[in-house]
Amino acid sequence: MSVGFVMLCHEALDRAGQVAAHWAAAGCPVVIHVDRRVPEADFRALVEQVSHLETVDFCTRHACDWGTWTLVAAAQSGAEALLARHPGLGHVCLVSGSCLPLRPVAELIDYLAARPETDFIESVTTRDVPWIKGGLDTERFTLRFPFSWRQRRRLFDAYVRLQRSLGYRRKIPQDIVPHMGSQWWCLTRRTLEAILNSPRRDIHDRYFSKVWIPDESYFQSMARLHSRRIESRSLTLSKFDHQGKPHVFYDDHLQLLRRSDCFLARKIWPRADQLYAAFLREAAPRRERAEPNPGKIDRVFARAVERRVRGRPGLLSAARFPDPGRDTVRSCAPYWVLEGYGDLFEGFTRWLHKATGAQVHGHLFSPARVEFAHRQPVFAGALSDSAALRDYNPESFLANLVWNTRGERQCFLHGPRDAQQIEGFLAADANARVSVISGAWAVPLFRSKRNFTALRRKAAELQKIESAHLARLRAGQMRASLRVWSMADFVEAPAEPLQALVEEIGARGGRRVRELPQMVDLTGFGQFLQSLKNEGMLPHLMGDFPAGEARPAAPAPRRAYVAR
Amino acid sequence: MRLRRRRRLLRAARKSRELSPVRDRTGEIGARDMLLVSTLRNERVRLPYFLDYYRRMGIDHFLMIDNDSTDGTADYLAAEPDVSLWHASGSYKQAGFGVDWTNWLMRRHAHGHWTLTVDPDEFLVFPFCDTRSIRALTDWLDSAAIRSFGTMLLDVYPKGRIDAQPYAEGQDPLEIACWFDSGNYTVTRNPVYRNLWIQGGPRARAFFANRPERAPALNKIPLVRWHRSYTYVSSTHMLLPRGLNLVYDSQGGEKASGCLLHAKFLSSFAAKAEEELQRRQHYAGSHEYKAYARHLRDDPDLWCKWSEKYINWRQLEILGLMSKGSWA
Structure with a gap:
């Protein structure tokens, strides 16, 4: 009782030959199927390469097209040839020319010898398959697919559409429940012979020859008919990306592959010399028989697909530039936009920094220059404080600032005196936390001793800007979180x-605020405000301040007011 | 667009008269060879490291255009066994800043080959480039039917005055110029050619703080599986047909991309800037070189406290300057 291999190859034949020789040396017979499209000279070279090995043979060559029956036909021919020549086999593994054994062959032989009745074939009903790319899950069994998807895509798509519109459905042979799974399996001789010698094989073959991607469903469904015991997993580690294309292993995956304890892996890059050298060196089987554990590799590749499909929100780069409106966040982390606070309180930025430990900037969008925290001329990521550079692309500027300080919290002051182009970005960004004390812009006017006519003009202008600003932030498409207090309420x-x-x-150390900033x-x-009204202006954003009498300046922090 | 492409190709054919082969070894190019195309002038001192860097990466043959060098560049290149060399006599500016020449050479010799078009001060970094050759990358791109690979030009600079540490022949420029700006780039999309337009970095910060719109473009698509009907339009910033410019993802994901480390700012830079200013052969009235010359006279230090020191591609990937995409 031993294991034999059927190997399908169409490229990098020298590597296939190398692996076949490795198995033959360990006492496992191999039958190689070489795609008929492979140039004769390459085929001859492979024959030559393995000619000294008695247990390596070749089978009838089929011209193989991805997604078609030809691949199943190739596997059938290979399996028939192998079983005919080596009747004593216990198991047969279907592998590709770019597979590589990761564990000593003796370990695989022992593993299978201990499970003589078990068929290792991933076999899942269509309803439960999560990995299908591009639709056609159940339809692949109920429509006809006579055209190659690779070479005649248009004809393929048109024919599918035609059948759908006509409501055409093929009849599935009554004894078959469609199952799918990885095309790399390891079946017992008994099951394989039952499939190949079945009296209904003609009917099954005729049906599956028009199914879409039958190499992922023919043996998977047939095994369900004949197997005594199915272990629904593949012994071959094989990962696919978001387009259903197999991930490739390189030299730098060596440790990852070693630790996976899988028996076989595909696809190996043909020039991965270190992998071939490391895994084809015959080693003694280890004492402890580890079960395959591809978890870590799964995570690495899942992360890669995640990166390709979702990317890193808040990042614009040569690799990522989402269409407008595509992202619900335009920055990578929450940040706080504080409007009016700087006008109402003395030393507000210092106070907030002390209370929260967050990075609190001045007016980042001040027309004169960017007021980074501590008045730095350059900030994280080498952002310049030049207003011209910032205004050239304010959205990139803010997204960069938040990106460059990942792990820190950013706050900045803002108001109607600042450049307003960033408004659209704030409104569309779910990470923006905008907190407004409306009308507070009037405080610096009130405290300045300028000519009143000029003050009145300025007040009207600022009020107009802030009204428009609030209206836009409140508009329908808004994603930012917005809080507005009138100055009077605040x-x-x-x-x-x-x-x-x-x-x-996030308070520093989770403590409560001990002291309030100086109002x-x-x-x-x-x-x-009354004087402004008397001059014909209507200052409405600050709420109701009774004329004449003064309100008390910043009340002492009263416990009763501290929310908990 | 098709017309524009045709016109480009015709132009390249016309300008090909300015090219004369000095040493033509293109007969030795194998069917699967990786090619590198470069136009240069007076870069003798940089060449040994440059050739070495790309040979190690897996480039098989170099197609070089020498634009009237006077420092022995031509003799040096002609003696290298894997270099084919042409001499270009005409004006760099008239030849679309060299693009017409390279388009012609690539049409003649690069059809069907993965071809890297870089300047002698540009060093490609791609995901896993420390453990995988460029062939691994192009095989992977082939398997996904991707024809072009995007990068960002990342200016690297020394700490202190640019002219403080002299560059010695054969030296890794990154030993001197190992600092870069990590996060001050702006990205927009060019609706006409559909390429991204990236600006920023130390040049925008130090030389163009008051005229950001004039800061040089940093988006580059240097690696293309060439077809004779393709053409670069402006440096390697964009190509025709336009589909080749879609090297970024617009649905929120990230495509695999790299960086071109741009070691322009070495000790030889000040002299070069002065010379280029005299020749007036650069883009948009050489305003870039005017700005350099102006600033370099008084304060040639690009380093700041937030400059990042270059370590490897993984660092650039984490910083978001390049991406692995789905390649793992």
Whole structure:
């Protein structure tokens, strides 16, 4: 009782020959199927390469097309040849020319000898298959596919559409329940012979010859009819990317493959000299019989597919440039836009930094220059403080800033005096946390001792900007989280929203806010607003401030106001 | 677009008269060989390392165009066994900044080959380039039916004055210029040719802070499985047919991409900038070189406290400057 191999190859024949010789040396017979499209000279070279090996043979050559019956025909021819010449085999493995054994052949022989009744073939009903790419899951069994998908794509697609529109459905032979799985299997001689010698084989072959990708379903379905015991997994480690294309293994996968404890792997890059050298060196079987464990490799390749399909949100690069509106986040992490806070409080940035440990910038979009935290001329990622560079592409600027400081939290001040082009980006970005004390822009005007006419003009201008800004942030497509307090409400009880803000950003060490920032002296602010009204302007964003009498400046933090 | 492509090809044919073979070894190019195409002028001192770097990567044959060098570049290249050399007598500027010449050479010799088009100061870095040859990459691209591979040009610079450490022949330029800007790039899409347009980096920061729109383009598509009907349009920034420019993913994912480490800023740079300024043979009235010359006279230090020191491709991948895509 031993194991034999049927090997399908169409390229890198020298590698196939090398692997065949390896198996033959370990006492396992091999039958090689070489695609008829392979040039005669290459075929001759392979024959020559293995001519000294008595247990390596060749079978009838078929011209193979991906996704068609020809691959099953090739496997059948190979299996028939192998069984005819070596009647004592216990198991037969179907492998490809780019497969490589990862464990000593003796370990595989022992493993199979200990499971003489078991067929190792991944075999799953169509309903439960998650990996099918591009539709055609059940339809591959109910439509006809006479055209090659690779060479005659249009004809293939048109014929599928035609059959769908006519409502055509093939009849599945009554004894067959379609199953699918990896085309690389290892069947017992008994099961394989039962499939090949079945009295209904003509009917089955005729049916499957028009099924789409029958090499993933013929043996998988037939095994269900004849097998005594199916272990639904493949002994060949084989991973596929998002397009259903097999992942390739290179020299740098050596350790990963070693630790996987799988028996076989495909596809191996033909020039991966180190892999071939390492795994074709005959080693003594190890004492402990590990079960195959491809978990780590699975994770590596799953991550690669994830990277290809989803990418890293918030990143724009030569590799990733999503169409507008494609991403719900335009930055890679949450950040806070604080409007009005800088006007209402003295030293607000310092206070917030102290309370949260977050990076708190000044007005990043100030017209003069970018006010990075601590007034740095250059910031993370070598972002320049030049306003011209920033305004050339403000969206890239902000996305870069958040990307460059991954792992830190970013906050910045903003207001109607700043460049407003970033608005659309903020509104569309689910990571933007915008917190507005509306009307607070009036405080610096109130405190300046400028000519009142000029102040009135400036106030009207700023109010217009802020109104428009709020309207746009509130518009339908908005993804940012937005909180707006009128200045009057905020001044009335500042502790609560400040505490909430600190908690949202994340308080340093999880502590409560001990002291509040120093609010500017608002004595006479109501009168100031009244004067603006008297001049014919309507300052409405700050809420109701009674004229004449002053409100108390920043109230001492009262425990009752601290939200918990 | 087809017309534009035809015109490009015709232009290349016309400009081919300016090219004369100095040493033509193209007969030795094998059917599966990887080619490298480069136009250069007075780069003698950089050549030994350059050729060595790309031979190690797996380039089989070099197609080089020498534009009137006076420093022995031609003699050196003619003596190398895997180099075919042409001499270009005409104006670099008139030849579309060399593009017409390279288009012609590639039409003649690169059909069906994976071809890398780089300048002598550009060093390709691609995912796994420390463990896999460029053939592994192109085999993988072939298997996915991908015809072109995108990169970002990443300027690397020394710490301190650019002219402080002299560059010695055969030396790895990255020993001197090993710093780069990690996150100040802007990306937009060119609706006409569908390529991305990337700007930024130390050149934008130091030389173009007041005129960002003039900062040089950093998007490059240097590696293409060439077909005789293809043509580069502007340097290696974009190609026709336009499908070749779609080296990025627009559905939110990431395609495999690389970086071209641009070791322009070495000790020889200041002299080169002055010379190029005199020749006026560069893009858009050589404004780039004017800006260099202006700044280099007073403060030639591109390094800042946020500069990142180059380690390997994995670092660039983590920083988001390149991507493995689904290649693992």
